[in-house]
Amino acid sequence: MAIYELASDTLIRIESTSFEAERLRERQDIQRLLRTNIGAILEDSLVIAEEYGHFVDSNRRVDLLAVDKNANLVVVELKRDDDGGHMELQAIRYAAMVANLTWEQAVSAYADFLTQTEQDIDAQSSLLDFLDWDAPQEDDFGKETRIVLAARNFSKEITTSVLWLNDMGLDVTCVRLNPHRLGERLLLNVEQIIPLPEALDYQIEVRHKKREERAARSGSKDRSVLSLFVNGELFEKDFKKSDIGLHTVLALAKNNLIDEEAFQYLRYNKTCSFQLLKKFDEIKKTEDKYKKYRTHLEPEFIYEGQSYYVARNWGLPNTTRFIDEIQTHFPELSFEWNG
Template identity: 75%
Template sequence: MAIYELANDTLIKVETTSFEAEKLRERQDIQRLLRANIQAISPDTLVIAEEYGHFVESNRRIDLLGIDKSANLVVIELKRDDDGGHMELQAIRYAAMVANLTWEHAIHAYKEFLSRTEQDLDAESVLLDFLGWDTPQEDDFGKESRIVLAARNFSKEITTSVLWLNDMGLDIRCVRLNPLRLDERLLLNVEQIIPLPEAMDYQIEVRHKKREERAARNDGKDRSRLNLYVNGTLYQQGFRKSDIGLYTVQALQTHQLIDDTVFNYLRHNKTCSFQLLKQLHEITGTADKYRKYRSEREPEFFYQDVGYYVARNWDINNTNRFIIEIQQRFPELRFEWD
């Protein structure tokens, strides 16, 4: 579809151009501009490194490395050509290489980035403020990785591969960068083409459901029900994994095991990819649309006279991670699959 300027009595077509024709270089121009304006292709993202290459026995470098508001790592790859080359495979390699990036590694990388870009800021303070954390939460950092591919265009091979990889549980976004010229002005049309923005929430929900179904099939047994014991006594029997957060919090509260430290731990726990405890006004977007919290009811948990709702986004994998973590932290509690 063409883009037009609305004039008084006519439409003036905005002509398509190319980065090559405009003599814009990939790293020195496009990457530099997007580095400083990353929201254009990846909203709610903070760039913490450029040309990141701290990999053992590898000379590969990530164009831009960021984190999002959920403390996920964001690998951003850029191309100025018309087919994207093999950037999806390249980005997957990079995502695998940074999968074990720790909080301390991120701080070190961000310090280097701030120094190189001549920004007089404290790396850790900026990261904490961006994530909304009072103190570092190493266990919640970098649990998942996302990939953003930005290019002049994408070949059918890339789009087909990305659609399949997303269906298998990865989170890859393709953003088309289309330079345009209107008289002496150079414009940039930025379009997210995969997943389509209007279908993104739905596709994410479908992907999560398929991932859970595959995990259940691969596990070889029905793990849909749980029992919870406190000090060896049955507290709750035969509940669904979607209620594991609720009964855990209630059991801890009933047995007076929650103080300020424990509450802060529970409040910010994101094992299920959503914050475990939220107030009503904090539940927005996808979480509300797909009932990740029982926000239509009265609050399920109160602490210091403030009501909270408990996240319900549990699949087999994150349920098992949560069980291990809770049993290690609270030896009074024990779970078993029914």
């Protein structure tokens, strides 16, 4: 679609141009600008490395390596041409290479990046502050790897591949970067084309549902259903892992087991990487976007007149850890796997 300037009595078309015509280079110009303005293509993220290439037996380099607010790694691949080449294949290789990046390696890469960009900042403190962590949580870092492809345009082969990859459970975003010229001014139109922003929540739900369906068809044992007991009496039966925090809090409240010390323990528990209890105004945009808290519903827990939402970011490892911690802290509660 064309872009127009609104004049008093007419529309003035802003002419599209190209990076090549404007003599903008891929690495020295586009990558450099996005490195310090990554929010233009990837919200709520922090670049921790540029031209990252600490791979064994490989001379490949990731254009930009970032971390998002959920502590996921993000591989950013840039191209200035009109079809993107084979950038989706390159990005998949890079994502596989960084998938096992540890916290220590990420901090080291970030420290190198800060030195290269002449920023006098402590890498670990900066990364902890960005993630809103009090201390490193190695088990929760880099559990998933996302991919962001940014180019002036994308061929049909790339968009078809990306749609299929997302359907299979990967997280790949395509962002179109289209330069325009308005007199002496050079403008950049940034447009996310996959997934469409207005359909993002729906597509995430469809992706999760397809994952569950594939898991069910695989014949593997489903361990995602639990029951909760209070003093040996059944409180809630056959609920999903995503609801373990909610039913734990409700069971404790119903049985008058929450005093101020217990509330503070629950409030700031981060076993699932997110604060277990948050008020609406404490929930960040990315947390809301990816349904880490169900803010589209009424608050789920009230304590001393304050309303709270309960974190929903539960995988098997942190669910198991949470159960162990809760049963130690509240011996009245016990859990049982059903499946």
